[in-house]
Amino acid sequence: MLDQLEAQAPDALLALIKMHAEDPREDKIDLGVGVYRTNDGATPVFRSIKAAEQRLVDTQDSKSYLGPEGDTGFVDALKPYIFGKDASMGGRLEGMQTPGGTGAVRLAVALAKAAGVKRVHLGVPSWPNHAQILQDVGVVTCTFHHAKADGTADIDALIETIEAAEPTDAVLLHGCCHNPTGVDYTDEQWEQIAEAFAAKGILPILDVAYHGLGRGLEEDVAGVRKVLAKVPEALVAYSCDKNFGLYRDRVGAFYMIAKQPSDLPAITSNANALARANWSMPPDHGGAAVRTVLRDGDLTKQWLDELDEMRARMRRVRARLAAADNEAPGLNLAALGEQNGLFAMLPLTKDQIASLREDHAIYMAGSGRINVAGLHAGNTDKFIAALADVIE
Ligand code: PMP
DSSP: OGGGOOOOOOOHHHHHHHHHHHOOOTTOEEOOSOSOOOTTSOOOOOHHHHHHHHHHHHHOOOOOOOOTTOOHHHHHHHHHHHHOSSTTGGGTEEEEEEEHHHHHHHHHHHHHHHTTOOEEEEEESOOHHHHHHHHHHTOEEEEEEOBOTTSSBOHHHHHHHHHTOOTTEEEEEEOSSOTTTOOOOOHHHHHHHHHHHHHHTOEEEEEEOSTTSSSOHHHHTHHHHHHHHHOSOEEEEEEOTTTTSOGGGOEEEEEEEOSSGGGHHHHHHHHHHHHHHHTSSOOSHHHHHHHHHHTSHHHHHHHHHHHHHHHHHHHHHHHHHHHGGGTSTTOOOGGGGTOOSSEEEOOOOHHHHHHHHHHHOEEOOTTSEEEGGGOOTTTHHHHHHHHHHHHO
């Protein structure tokens, strides 16, 4: 039986990590892996999370099972950050904890399918796992162009997609800090998106995986809130793995916004059933740490400061890259200054990407995606010079 399985293509990014690790050159640069890095190239545990974890160790008196909804204190504590001060949405909002943002996206798609969604529209390029999840859950994936060649969002492609959608279609959008392009919709475009969703009445699935890493905690969800203010129902997938630095602890949340409060019990019971069949319940530790941070004023302040520091550093790197356009012809980095989050896509050929790796020890995904946080004061000049060299 098992000998019938055909080998799957290996994860290209994991192969890249291995190649980078084995490269003896001291000035090598890793722009592949999608994690935040400090100016020293480290991905440390947040100080606020360390303190919260210590409190958990000291006070947690049981590790008995929770339900499929996980730590409801964690789910509730995040709400005002995502949905604003009046986070109740008139009793139409319910959430649950998930294993990372990945679990939340999977649950969103599976729940949409259970409710009758047949096709999901996805802007491309996207986080590769979006398409994998859509396929694995068993909905049809339809694609539209996310970004234009000038490094801004292709709003027309999205609006046309929404306007032409069938009633059993859903649209999956990145809330902020688009992966892999860094290209987000502007506030005005989000307004248009909200109107289009409202006019058409199809289901938005909003994936917020980098909240606070773009322009600011409020700014990064302003678009999502515009949509939620206009549409009758929506699903939101949320990750705490970047903005609390919890990656391997797998911390996410899934929120359901119903047409009316009386719809929520049936919706959440379906989500709970799907969660039970998939993972029974989410891992507890990271969510408990986030809850501990958000329920304590001092730890919250510390977390906000840590997030500010990360965001400011990425903005500095982006500004430096954008300014480099004056230094060599053809770099085309100006748009990166306007884009958001960890990622950007450079329009490089396979040969140029290979040359960056072989001749300059610079490692990036084969798609041309770079992790902006892999750059810092000590290596950005080298990166810009190498780029100028390969595109000459
Ligand atoms: N959505 C997007 C757009 C992502 O880029 C990612 C992760 N890189 C996720 C969801 C899932 O995040 P997590 O690690 O919390 O599963």
